[in-house]
Amino acid sequence: MFKFEEGEVLLVDKPLTWTSFDVVKKIKIAGKISKVGHAGTLDPLATGLLILCTGKKTKEIDNYQALTKEYTGKILLGKTTPTLDLEMPFDSEKDTSHLTESMVLSTVDAFKGKISQIPPIFSAIKVDGKRLYKKARKGKEIDVEIKPREIEVYEFEITEFSLPEISFRIVCSKGTYIRSLARDLGAKLGVGGCLSALRRTKIGEFSVDNAWQLEEIVGRAKEEREKELGLS
Numbered sequence: 001m002f003k004f005e006e007g008e009v010l011l012v013d014k015p016l017t018w019t020s021f022d023v024v025k026k027i028k029i030a031g032k033i034s035k036v037g038h039a040g041t042l043d044p045l046a047t048g049l050l051i052l053c054t055g056k057k058t059k060e061i062d063n064y065q066a067l068t069k070e071y072t073g074k075i076l077l078g079k080t081t082p083t084l085d086l087e088m089p090f091d092s093e094k095d096t097s098h099l100t101e102s103m104v105l106s107t108v109d110a111f112k113g114k115i116s117q118i119p120p121i122f123s124a125i126k127v128d129g130k131r132l133y134k135k136a137r138k139g140k141e142i143d144v145e146i147k148p149r150e151i152e153v154y155e156f157e158i159t160e161f162s163l164p165e166i167s168f169r170i171v172c173s174k175g176t177y178i179r180s181l182a183r184d185l186g187a188k189l190g191v192g193g194c195l196s197a198l199r200r201t202k203i204g205e206f207s208v209d210n211a212w213q214l215e216e217i218v219g220r221a222k223e224e225r226e227k228e229l230g231l232s
Contacts, residue, residue, distance in 0.1 A: 002224050004033045007057035009064075011211035014042050014050045014200075023050060023214060031221030039064035040203065043179070045085050046073075048200035049208040067204030068154065070171045075182040076196040077104075077189065078164045083122045084179035085195040094191040096164045104166060105158060107188050112156050116148040117180050151176040165196060 002008050014023055020041045028036040037058045039051040048071075051064045078096040081088045152173040160167035170178065179195045186193020201208050212220075 002031075002220065004031050004036075004054045004221070004224065007053070007055035009057055009060075010052040010054070010217060011206055011208070012050045012052055012217055013208055013211040013213055014047055015214055016047050017044050018214070019044050020050055024052060026214065026218055027052065027221050030218045031225050033221070037061050040069070040174075042200060043085065043087075043198070045087055045195075046198040046200065048198075049203055049206065049211055050200075051203055051206060064203065066174050067206075068171060068173060068202075069176065069200060070169070070202035071178055071198055071200050072159070072167070072169050073178065073198035074165050074167050074196045075185060075193050076165050077186055077193045078191045079194055080183070080186065080192040081194050084120050084183045085198070087122070090194075092192055096191050099163060099189060099191065101158075101161045104161065104189065107185060108156055108158060110188065111181060111185060112153050114150055114152045117151050117177065117184070118146055118148050119177050120179050120183075121146065149175055153181075156181075171202075 010027070012023060012027075014020065020038045024036050024038050027033070033054050035058045036052060036054050039053060039061045042048065042050055053061050053064070076086075077099065078094050079090045080092045081090055153170060153176065154173070155169065155171040157169050158166050159169055170176075170181070172178075178198055182193050182195040199208070
């Protein structure tokens with residue numbers, strides 16, 4: 001039995017195209033829960049592990065956000081987009097036929113360890129109290145300087161090489177933008193690149209293998225609410 005108001009930590013497998021806020025809102029409404037928050041945003045075109053905290057457990061969100069993250073996904077080399085993923089149309093294209101697996105692997109090594117990274121314009125970062133992606137999606141000019149951040153990539157391996165796309169697995173620190181890694185890897189190879197698929201598989205020791213599917217947890221939230229009201 002869940003005790004949402006007292007506090008629960010829920011592992012949810014975020015569906016494709018849903019925002020992290022959409023997931024929070026859906027569960028919050030289903031269970032009529034007063035407090036629900038997530039520990040780390042996933043982009044709409046990413047799937048995978050989202051940790052939700054309810055009730056008094058929302059005070060622990062920062063602890064979960066600080067944990068190491070693991071992702072798997074694909075990078076499309078030779079093409080770029082404004083969002084650094086496939087949410088928007090391509091805005092540049094270059095030939096990748098000259099690239100070899102050894103070239104890519106040696107370049108990947110440059111992104112391991114502590115590195116400086118500039119977050120995407122289309123991101124949840126706040127500047128002057130407003131989310132950057134909200135201004136960017138409205139087509140407004142972003143006239144602020146996005147400062148680089150130091151992040152750490154503990155593991156970065158290429159799991160499949162099939163140009164122009166490469167599959168990867170990454171273990172990284174809090175605050176790492178995989179879209180930025182895709183952009184920077186493509187730039188370093190001289191052809192550009194964008195993220196074509198992303199799945200968060202772990203947060204600390206928590207695995208997406210143990211996560212609820214969204215509709216399952218929404219159903220449970222509704223059931224718990226009905227029990228409280230004596231309707232079941």
